[in-house]
Amino acid sequence: MEMEQEHVILLQKILVVLFSVALFWKIIKHMCGLLNIEKEPVTVLVTGAAGKLEPIIINIKFVCSSIGRFSATGQIGYALVPMIARGLMLGPEQPVIIHMLDIELAAEALNGVKMELIDAAFPLLKGVVATTDVTEACQGVNIAVMLGGFPRKEGMERKDVMSKNVAIYKAQASALDQHAAPDCKARKEVLVVANPANTNALILKEFAPSIPDKNITCLTRLDHNRALGQISEKLNVHVSEVKNVIIWGNHSSTQYPDVNHATVKTANGERPVRVAIANDNWLNTEFITTVQQRGAAIIKARKLSSALSAASAACDHIRDWVLGTPKGTWVSMGVCSEGSYGIKAGIIYSFPVTCEKGEWSIVKGLKIDQLSREKMDATARELMEEKTLAYSCLH
Numbered sequence: 001m002e003m004e005q006e007h008v009i010l011l012q013k014i015l016v017v018l019f020s021v022a023l024f025w026k027i028i029k030h031m032c033g034l035l036n037i038e039k040e041p042v043t044v045l046v047t048g049a050a051g052k053l054e055p056i057i058i059n060i061k062f063v064c065s066s067i068g069r070f071s072a073t074g075q076i077g078y079a080l081v082p083m084i085a086r087g088l089m090l091g092p093e094q095p096v097i098i099h100m101l102d103i104e105l106a107a108e109a110l111n112g113v114k115m116e117l118i119d120a121a122f123p124l125l126k127g128v129v130a131t132t133d134v135t136e137a138c139q140g141v142n143i144a145v146m147l148g149g150f151p152r153k154e155g156m157e158r159k160d161v162m163s164k165n166v167a168i169y170k171a172q173a174s175a176l177d178q179h180a181a182p183d184c185k186a187r188k189e190v191l192v193v194a195n196p197a198n199t200n201a202l203i204l205k206e207f208a209p210s211i212p213d214k215n216i217t218c219l220t221r222l223d224h225n226r227a228l229g230q231i232s233e234k235l236n237v238h239v240s241e242v243k244n245v246i247i248w249g250n251h252s253s254t255q256y257p258d259v260n261h262a263t264v265k266t267a268n269g270e271r272p273v274r275v276a277i278a279n280d281n282w283l284n285t286e287f288i289t290t291v292q293q294r295g296a297a298i299i300k301a302r303k304l305s306s307a308l309s310a311a312s313a314a315c316d317h318i319r320d321w322v323l324g325t326p327k328g329t330w331v332s333m334g335v336c337s338e339g340s341y342g343i344k345a346g347i348i349y350s351f352p353v354t355c356e357k358g359e360w361s362i363v364k365g366l367k368i369d370q371l372s373r374e375k376m377d378a379t380a381r382e383l384m385e386e387k388t389l390a391y392s393c394l395h
């Protein structure tokens with residue numbers, strides 16, 4: 001009898017423990033749910049997002065034969081917006097609202113992209129605005145990815161492209177300055193992708209005085225990823241095993257892809273890339289020109305510029321900036337020079353950076369050899385010339 005009672009008591013105790021564990025688990029899950037619900041959506045602006053196809057009229061006499069050939073516009077935008085809506089930019093638990101801006105001519109196509117975003121039923125996507133009104137587009141924006149710009153057309157001089165783009169970036173700077181959410185001014189991120197990326201970012205910085213210089217950056221992460229890709233191909237290792245390449249300077253053919261501090265993971269630990277490749281001649285010549293010319297090579301192959309890899313790099317850039325770079329790893333970002341490594345303060349120049357708590361910091365104290373010094377200075381000179389040209393276009 002006593003034994004039976006003991007068994008009942010033991011069973012009761014087990015049931016109480018099981019019930020408590022289940023209740024505790026339910027409370028935890030409920031709290032996590034509440035946390036998710038409470039996460040405010042982040043508003044991301046993407047300019048130049050229309051994803052439009054325009055017929056090319058090659059020869060006016062044979063206009064019929066030219067129908068069916070198309071040039072895509074808003075290409076990067078069309079690849080980028082679904083990546084943002086899937087959480088590839090801000091993480092799988094961050095709801096987003098996407099604002100898309102394009103020009104009047106692309107309004108119908110822009111609306112088509114909005115329809116597709118709705119049809120894709122992305123769980124994280126809490127709203128879409130498609131507009132040709134820059135003021136509406138900039139309203140309440142936390143993060144801005146600037147793809148919109150005037151592409152170089154046949155027969156146009158560099159100065160013609162520059163004058164169109166700096167005028168666009170000056171106007172958009174004023175709109176962001178006046179209408180972006182206080183976050184964008186106090187804390188958040190502006191990424192300029194449209195070419196000339198560094199100089200467009202410079203103009204944005206100069207004409208949006210309420211946005212701190214630290215919040216305005218340009219994309220050189222694509223070049224950084226291209227450099228990682230070339231090294232991984234050469235060594236026949238996965239790209240994730242290679243780290244800490246650097247892109248110095250301008251997102252142009254004068255950029256300097258530097259592997260002097262890069263490493264590759266091996267079974268026996270990390271090895272310098274220079275030692276693993278053991279071919280300085282290749283690293284100092286073909287590797288550099290391949291990365292510098294990769295954009296042109298893609299255009300030649302696709303008849304269109306890099307869109308998939310540029311969109312992916314834009315996500316990498318913002319994700320690492322907001323969520324932080326992995327320990328021991330740096331990335332390349334075009335940021336406002338503070339004078340580090342002898343680069344004139346104030347220009348937007350690509351440096352190696354680490355990010356923590358939403359702030360980037362330039363990696364300091366890297367040893368710079370003679371070849372690197374010359375290449376870093378040459379790309380800085382080009383940026384100074386672009387700055388002069390941009391200002392001459394504005395006057």
Ligand SMILES: NC(=O)C1=CN([C@@H]2O[C@H](COP(=O)(O)OP(=O)(O)OC[C@H]3O[C@@H](n4cnc5c(N)ncnc54)[C@H](O)[C@@H]3O)[C@@H](O)[C@H]2O)C=CC1
Nearest residue numbers: 048050072073074075076102148149193194195219222310
């Ligand atoms: N930094 C980087 O690593 C890279 C930069 N790029 C540059 O990114 C930019 C975008 O590339 P794609 O999407 O291929 O070009 P795209 O020509 O396909 O698209 C540009 C879009 O901007 C729109 N646009 C023009 N003026 C505008 C304005 N005032 N406001 C808003 N939108 C405007 C156009 O209607 C078009 O939809 C180009 O300037 C390209 O050279 C491209 C690849 C890599």
Ligand SMILES: O=C([O-])CC(=O)C(=O)O
Nearest residue numbers: 195294295296298305306
């Ligand atoms: O020149 C372009 O439009 C393409 C470009 O920047 C790149 O692929 O790096």
